[in-house]
Amino acid sequence: MLKHGGCAKGIIDFSININPCVTQKLLMPYVEKAVDEVGRYPDIQGNSLVKKIAEVENVAADHIIVGNGASDCLYTCARALKPQTVLIIEPTFTEYRRAFEVVGSHVLSLTIDLSDQQGIIEEKLIHQIKKIKGDMVILCNPNNPTGAVYSEAFIEQMIKIQAAHKGFVLLDASFRQFEGLSTYFNEKRWNLIELMSLTKYYGVPGLRCGYLMATKSVIMAMKEEQVPWSVNGLTLEIMPGLMADMTLVKATQEWYAAEKSKIEKALIDLSFVKPMKSHANFICCRLSNVSAYTLNKWLGHQESPMALRTCEDFVGMGDDFIRIGLKSALNNDQLIEALIRYEEEVYG
Template structure:
């Protein structure tokens, strides 16, 4: 059975399993904001047809103005990208032919980007409680040119603290190692001042990657950016293809970035659902990671060997989780779920209850 490498492909999962799903399918496999896209977007998009008819402004002036204002970072420290994915691949290209460190399980595209640019990858593992192996990491840094960190981490949803990132940055400054921090999901964090951005003034080896496709639910439009020192941004810019970001996305960015009400609404939804899910899943006897973002890992503590069967059961009940077969270190032993709307999460809890009752 060949399952897709990324979430958001429910039809392919259903076909691969040969399960007959009838009625509405609930896609928990893609960790996209279920609140969005912002309501005004559907009115705005037809008006932007003219942006499709000519090349985007090569300087992306309005988009950079808005991004710089929102991030409170100089424009020369920003690079607009075609999603977080382009930010990852451009960054990896900086280290072509060199050595990288990846801590598994994490987002699979770091490895793929490293392979694409002939980078030799050393792997370490999170421990059983999904904590980072700091001692081993500190040692490994002296042998590599770059380390890829994901915060919050996909697929665990857990968060490396800013203090811990600073500890690694300090070592990296001494060993000549760049620290890449992928903050694709940072916009979902409920606490204030949640980014490692404030360390930029002190550590020239810090490269922050961001995605806007998750929070604004626009994976088809694509939007992301890099925040780093002027020097690193200039190097990345040299490697970026022209007009990489499409004109429609660029034209939308100022309005997206200034829509504070949308982000407040997102956090209100997430805070409530996170709390409910944590309580109910534990009560049903399911292990789940203590996620601070919009997805979490789950395993049936009472039937830990039956994850494949649980996967099939959920799909047969129109719920599509994200398998973890291609997350090194998880190897299919967990399932990843997006935090969806209240109704969808309630349906998931209902089906998990059925699974539990079935086993009794």
């Protein structure tokens, strides 16, 4: 199983979801400017980055906390709130369960039927959320690994249902930038907590940077639990400039539109792959007559070895699902050509 981008060097890794438009050439001016920060202690609460995020999201700075990646913010939130009952809409990112089980929360899965239409899925979920009345509901939107997006009406209804019994909604929107989706958080939605990653869109997983937006009381509780100096000096120096780089934004928009469309069309034409509608920089597919393990093994023995993300560790999914992260035009073409060869060799 390939997860968290765990491929050896020399393998084209489609299991990761990192923006390929962020090149070494683009990053180097920011890195060179930030080198002096290595010899200084960073701002303990990362206020320079908080200020930039507040500007981008149009949210007051005291509603924002930054951390060592979105996962760090997630675990800090769990320690701060310690909800008794947590509902997770599955299949989705597996760290949610780990983060809240560590603090003793009773975690329940609301597992959707991937064959249902989105409207039916949302109706069923609303019924379950009303019935259980959990202290927190966790939703990833766009969802990892399926790429599905829930309707605004559904999210609004879920927020209101939870508010009625003083429950929270934790919305992970880490992939929303690729389709230009705006934040759901505002000060009136006191029970909404929105989680964001900066490593996916800005292509800097090694820097580890994420943030969370919530009501002031939640942010204050999290600061009490957060490890000091959670964000390093290099990140605090590099990220504000990178977030303001409109050349990168334009390049990303053009790459995303072209490559997503190209891969979707190619996958639809394959007899053994059924791609799911995705609103993120990856595409989840259901395989027929081949397992993810078998396909990955075959891809790993090609002239240009490559690997896809298998999905058997996601609740409600098995070894007949794969997730393909979009990469450079060249890499995407190599994958398409390889999958066509596989179909010709195996199915004639």
